[in-house]
Amino acid sequence: MKVIKLENIDFSYPEGIDVFKDLNFSISKGEKIGIMGANGSGKTTLFYLIMGLLKPNQGKIIAWDEERTREEHFKELRRRVGFLFQDSDDQLFAPTVEEDISFGPFNLGKNLKEVRNIVDDLCERLNIADLKKRITFKLSWGQKRLVALAGILAMEPEVLILDEPTASIDQEVRERITSYLKATDQTLLITSHDEGFLKDISSKIYQLKDSKFIPGV
Numbered sequence: 001m002k003v004i005k006l007e008n009i010d011f012s013y014p015e016g017i018d019v020f021k022d023l024n025f026s027i028s029k030g031e032k033i034g035i036m037g038a039n040g041s042g043k044t045t046l047f048y049l050i051m052g053l054l055k056p057n058q059g060k061i062i063a064w065d066e067e068r069t070r071e072e073h074f075k076e077l078r079r080r081v082g083f084l085f086q087d088s089d090d091q092l093f094a095p096t097v098e099e100d101i102s103f104g105p106f107n108l109g110k111n112l113k114e115v116r117n118i119v120d121d122l123c124e125r126l127n128i129a130d131l132k133k134r135i136t137f138k139l140s141w142g143q144k145r146l147v148a149l150a151g152i153l154a155m156e157p158e159v160l161i162l163d164e165p166t167a168s169i170d171q172e173v174r175e176r177i178t179s180y181l182k183a184t185d186q187t188l189l190i191t192s193h194d195e196g197f198l199k200d201i202s203s204k205i206y207q208l209k210d211s212k213f214i215p216g217v
Contacts, residue, residue: 002026002062003159003187004050004081009059011042011049019045023059023211027159032181032188034198037208043191044086046208047161050189051083079108082157086164088144089137097139097147098132104155122150127176142173149177159187166194 009023019042027033037043048054049061052074061068063077085091094100098119105115123129126146131139136147145165152160160181166174174197181188181201192198198205206213 001029003029003064004189005060005062006046006049007060007062009049009061010057011045011054012057020056020211025213027187027189029158029187030185032201032203033190034202034205035189035191035208035213036193036195036198036205037191041208042211043208044163047083047163047189047191050161051078051081079155080157081159081161082152082155084149084152084160084162084165086167088141088148091148091151092136092144095135096132097128097134097136100136100147101150101154104151108155118154119150122153125180126150142169145169145173146176149180157186159189160184162188162190164192165190166192166197 005026007024009020011020011023012018023042023046025046035043035046045054049056050063052061052068052071064080066073068074068077092100094103101119101122102115105118110118119132120129123132126149128143128146128150131143131147134143136144139147149162149165165177169177178197178200181190188201190198190201195205204215206215208214
């Protein structure tokens with residue numbers, strides 16, 4: 001089953017910068033796809049289009065067999081797709097780590113006991129239990145990355161879209177992220193300049209160039 005499909009997408013920024021012309025892409029349930037590409041090739045723009053944060057000039061964005069055109073369509077999509085921004089400071093907003101991870105589950109209607117169990121489980125799996133009471137903006141870059149990932153996972157998404165998850169982090173944090181992603185059965189779509197990381201995680205790797213996905217690296 002194709003969980004996300006982009007058909008004949010054209011996109012340009014208002015400044016007249018053309019990014020995509022007749023772009024086509026799809027990912028099936030359970031696939032783990034890595035995307036590489038030069039800066040400016042459109043990797044982050046691709047993710048913003050999927051999430052409804054940008055609108056294509058032309059073409060279709062389809063998720064779970066439904067075309068997504070209006071904001072309410074993308075709100076439903078965002079409940080099923082977890083998006084890790086390239087900059088964790090764009091994602092973290094609650095005063096403490098525990099509160100940040102708890103926010104999503106509470107919004108989904110989970111009760112206090114359920115939320116505590118989710119937070120404890122994710123902190124254990126990502127080895128960040130010692131950070132629960134810490135102030136988010138005082139964390140290191142790598143710690144912020146792990147907490148931002150935990151906040152996404154707390155929503156129990158079917159698909160994870162990760163924008164440069166290992167950029168500017170140390171080897172220990174990289175290994176924690178790699179370990180989780182290798183073990184999960186969630187559908188993954190990841191961009192990275194780290195070829196070794198993508199080879200560890202992905203079932204397929206593409207180069208994005210000139211609106212084309214070229215197999216292999």
